[in-house]
Amino acid sequence: MNKKELIEMIADKSGLKKADAEKALKAFEESVVEALKADDKVTLVGFGTFSVSERKERKGRNPQTGAEMVIPSKKVPKFVAGKLFKDSID
Numbered sequence: 693m694n695k696k697e698l699i700e701m702i703a704d705k706s707g708l709k710k711a712d713a714e715k716a717l718k719a720f721e722e723s724v725v726e727a728l729k730a731d732d733k734v735t736l737v738g739f740g741t742f743s744v745s746e747r748k749e750r751k752g753r754n755p756q757t758g759a760e761m762v763i764p765s766k767k768v769p770k771f772v773a774g775k776l777f778k779d780s781i782d
Contacts, residue, residue, distance in 0.1 A: 738776035
């Protein structure tokens with residue numbers, strides 16, 4: 693499913709117009725991103741939790757030259773599915 697199909701499904705299930713469903717999805721995406729930028733977590737009970745995780749600096753190799761290099765630390769987004777979400781997939 694792509695974003696367009698998701699918007700159509702949200703519109704059908706909620707009774708919203710497609711334009712309104714698109715605005716709602718965009719607002720959700722922006723809100724999650726803003727919260728994560730502020731080092732906050734977004735928890736949707738039963739669905740899952742969006743958070744930020746920090747990867748430590750580590751050594752790696754350049755695949756073309758084989759030379760050792762240092763991969764810097766960085767923050768990455770993370771999603772952990774909730775129990776109800778996991779159980780509904782079975």
